[in-house]
Amino acid sequence: MSAPLSHYLILSALLFSIGFAGAVARRSAIIVLIGIELMLNAANLNFIAFWRYGPHPEALTGVMFVLFSIAIAAAEAAVGLALVIAIYRQRKTIQVDRLDSLKG
Amino acid sequence: MPGEIAFYLIAVFTVAFAAAAMTLRRLVHCALCAAAAFAGLAMIYLQLDAEFVGFAQLLVYVGAIAILIVFAVLLTRGDEVAPGNKQSSPSWMAGAAVAALVLAAMAVAILHSPSLHRLAPSGAEAPVRRIGGELMTRYILPLEMIGVLLTGALLGAVVIAMRDEPETKQPARDVAPKPAEPLEALNSR
């Protein structure tokens, strides 16, 4: 017996919103990156849930997707954090509202 | 029944830690709460019979990415310590509102779809052998591409974060993480 699919999806949506809220409402660039990781994770959860509850779980499609997603998220986190460090070195700040030199 | 209760408990746990990760003041606490949230998710994966993914999640996210974030926090310490520094963005309410809108939209979508209220069929399994076999046959191309991507990301991160004096390097690895090198550059700016 397990929960219906919609509960997993609600959970995923919740996590996604929390991650999104943090990404857009906090000042520190690192918090933004954490928020993004949370969003990615929420998406992964969605895939696994659909894989599990879907019509053809033997195709392993969801699992594959999530594996690759995790790998990519890792790469992206590495590069993103390297960027943060570089910016910190240059500007002495990682507060995103001060990093507006691309202002139109 | 036990599956459901487990799920709900882990869900609450995960959501709480995620919320904490987004709202705590000190960045290290945020990082650690985020790690906990990742761990919670790993457990949900396990509960969903995706064992390999759950362990992969633990290894990569908790074991590497979270540590990475902690390293980054530690390396950019100077900015945060200044007193009187607000931690929220000046217009954080607008952002929160947008997030709420997104949540509302998704919730409405999910709750209004009758096909999503189904129950799990039985007998879904993802044996590692089969995962390996799929990776090597059907998903061989994405696998290779991921290899290239990770190589590129590795090189890129090194190049971006590199200083004139070759000092701290933040290597990114995939499934088998190594502990980072000693933190010499803690005081360096």
Add this chain to the structure above:
Amino acid sequence: MKYPVQYLWLIPALPLLMAGLGALLKRDQRRLAASLAIGGVAVSWLLSSVAFFTNLSAHPFRQTWSFNWFDLADTTVPLGWVLDPLTAIMLMMVGLLALLIFIYSLGYMAHDWNFTRFFCFMSLFAAAMLGIVIANSLLLLFICWELVGLSSYLLIGFWYEKPAAAAAAKKAFITTRIGDIALLLGMLWLYSQSGTLLFYDHGHGCLEQSSLARLAAATTVGGMALSTAIALLIFAGAVGKSGQVPLHVWLPDAMEGPTPVSALIHAATMVAAGVFLVARAYPLMSAGPHPAALQVITWVGAITAVFAAAIAVAQNDIKRIIAYSTISQLGYMMMGLGVGGVAVGMFHLITHAFFKSLLFLGAGSVIHGCHGEQDIRKMGGLRKLMPWTFATYAVGMMALCGVPLFFSGFWSKDDILRAAWAWPVSTVPFCLGAAGAFLTAFYMTRQASLVFLGKPVDAASPAHESPPVMTIPLAILAVFAVLVGFLGTPAWPWFHSYLNGESASLEPAALIAGPQLALLLLSTVVVGAAFFLGWRIYGKAALQSSREIDPMQKSLPGLFGLLQNKLFIDEIYAATFLRLNAAFARFADWMDRVIWGGAVNALSALTVLCSRLNRSFDDSGINAGFDLGCAELRGAGGFLSWMQNGRVQRYLRIAGLGLGLLLLALIWGCK
């Protein structure tokens, strides 16, 4: 030798070529200009002589040659030339006179600045006149007719700096133009009715039997025969060119030109062209059972003869007297054509050409000798000072007056009077002709007495005889003035037979046959009486000084004054036609300035208005709209760029907002 007809065009072409070459010469290339002109005319005259001798023995006596000038859709316009006795005689006369007068001009125009231009124009004139003479097509004749008018204009106004000369040239051209319009109308009518403008075309020409029969049979406006109407129009052209009343007013004024011009053009050739035209078109004029055209011609001629002779009595300018004399003699020629036919008129034309040009050249010699003086009251006693001039002038005068037996004018005038006497319609022309003969002798006596007899009026600057280059042509002309007469006496009417295509026989008895003797005696008496009267008034008591009043003026002041003022014809014309013309010209100017000009201005104002409207619409409408659009765009861009504050979180928020809205839209769309 034989002169082939198709090369007849060389005769006018040669002087035309010389005129063209002469136009290219510079002002100081005088000898070249004179040699070109004289050479051209001389060779042309030689060719004319050959043509004349060819025609003397030619059978048939008329040869033509025509070619197609151009094609107009389905009709062709032919031109051509004809060699018949009329042509041959005219060629000889025109060529010889042109040659003699050109040589005379060498002396007369020797001091003139525009010597070269003179010979160029004279060659042009000679070419055009010869063209009229050889023309077989009324179109070609008309073209050369106009060219002759043009040369006359150019030569009358030769000294164009003199306002009087310029005005006289204009008057000549415009007055003859009136006649030319009538000629053109006649030509067009003839073409439309007969289908051809060729005179003789192997039976198809417009002067040949079939065409004439048709024209004479048809009737037109006023019940006139068609041939009469066309003939009258053609005669109207001759009226202008030959100075018949009422279009005679240009001829006296044409004396403003140099005297050789007066001699060649206004005595012998151009004014004779009108007579020639009537002679050429004589078959048309005399077509039908009752040729009314000939009657009109006769009356006009007779009236002109007396009219001009009367005016000549009271003139004081030596050339003007001779000019009016020319008008009078032209009247005689027309009268002769009307009553007696081609031969009668043409005989007087030929004799007149010789003695009138002789008189003009003599007058030129007198003027040259008196250093430019032209008023006869200021001359006198030139008999002793200019003997050659006096002798030749006397011959010419006697020929003009018609002194019996030895002088050509007598025989030709006698022909005319004899034909007028025998005219079935009326004898009034005969009386007019006789009166004209009396007046002619009278005014010539007056002129000769005042010029040559008595004592010199102004003894200050004595006159001198002219150089041989001027007196030798005078002598030659004097000889011809005598000899030509013998070609047409009734005893041996060679001239008349030649023109009619018959052969002449020597019949001395014809001299005294029938009314011939009576007429001979009558004309002798008339001339003698006039001589006597003139001698009585002017000869014995020649004017002692130029301030003395003319005796006739003393005795008949009213009549004399009227005649001296040319019967005020010029003034009448000025008050009527010229004023009308001026009024019409003013009206046309008003129309042009106000109506047509106004219309054009209105159109242009409309265009300017349209363009202004366009521009203002462009400025305020399009430009402003465009500017507004661009400003709006910029504003929007400014707003968007304000939105781009460089902060990532704002972008993320917007992305999230978009995501949310899309989801909601999807949900509602799927519901």
